[in-house]
Amino acid sequence: MNERQVNILETLSTEKKIEVKQLAALADVSEVTIRKDLEILENQGLLKREHGYAVANGEDNINYRLAFGYPQKFEIAQKALKYIEPNETVIIESGSTCTLLALEIAKRDQNNTIITNSTFIARYLKDYPTTKVILLAGQYQGKSEAVVGPLIRESIKNFHTDKIFVGADGIHETFGVAGSNYERTEAAKMMRENASNVFVLSQSYKLDQKSNYHLFSLDDIQYFITDDQISEDERHALQQHDIVVD
Structure with missing residues (x-):
């Protein structure tokens, strides 16, 4: 997991839901790059993607706690x-x-x-x-x-x-x-x-x-x-x- 992906998880731990374009701006990369990161993290069960947003899992969900x-x-x-x-x-x-x-x-x-x-x-x-x-x-x-x-x-x-x-x-x-x-x-x-x-x-x-x-x-x-x-x-x-x- 790269530093940018770790930062996405850290942001979601407080924000719970955040737009892809905001994540791109925070990381100073393109939205395409962020979407690739989100796909990797979603495949690992660490978050969900939803209509232009990254969304944290529910708090009692093992994926959220992870x-x-x-x-x-x-x-x-x-x-x-x-x-x-x-x-x-x-x-x-x-x-x-x-x-x-x-x-x-x-x-x-x-x-x-x-x-x-x-x-x-x-x-x-x-x-x-x-x-x-x-x-x-x-x-x-x-x-x-x-x-x-x-x-x-x-x-x-x-x-x-x-x-x-x-x-x-x-x-x-x-x-x-x-x-x-x-x-x-x-x-x-x-x-x-x-x-x-x-x-x-x-x-x-x-x-x-x-x-x-x-x-x-x-x-x-x-x-x-x-x-x-x-x-x-x-x-x-x-x-x-x-x-x-x-």
């Missing part, structure tokens, strides 16, 4: 990638940053296996045959393109991995790591039961924020992977819980 804060999420995914060995099997839950990590794993082409509750990840990786995707059973949640519910525990009990990668909507000293959707949070808890080390992938602005549903206490996680905007005080506070901060 596009929002894309540069930081991509940075986090790149950092997390270095912890995964060739041929390793990992569990990845259905968050947007986790989706970018799954794509980076597949692009690296090192025969990894991904166990996930995300139908979006399974669909996203369909053109990467050397990366095996094991999709857990459960109730389908349409907007998030994930499966949830108690069947996840039944389907994952046959697996155990060293690492699980999860996203977060809030990280707080007392409330811990939390999510904004109850069913997806419960799914992540069940998946965590079959992994030794928890990697939380999150943008730093979510630190010191509470979200609706408790996921893990800070003492339950081993790694926190974030962007370069984390402060030294925030880093130190997490390290007090023996968390590796990257």
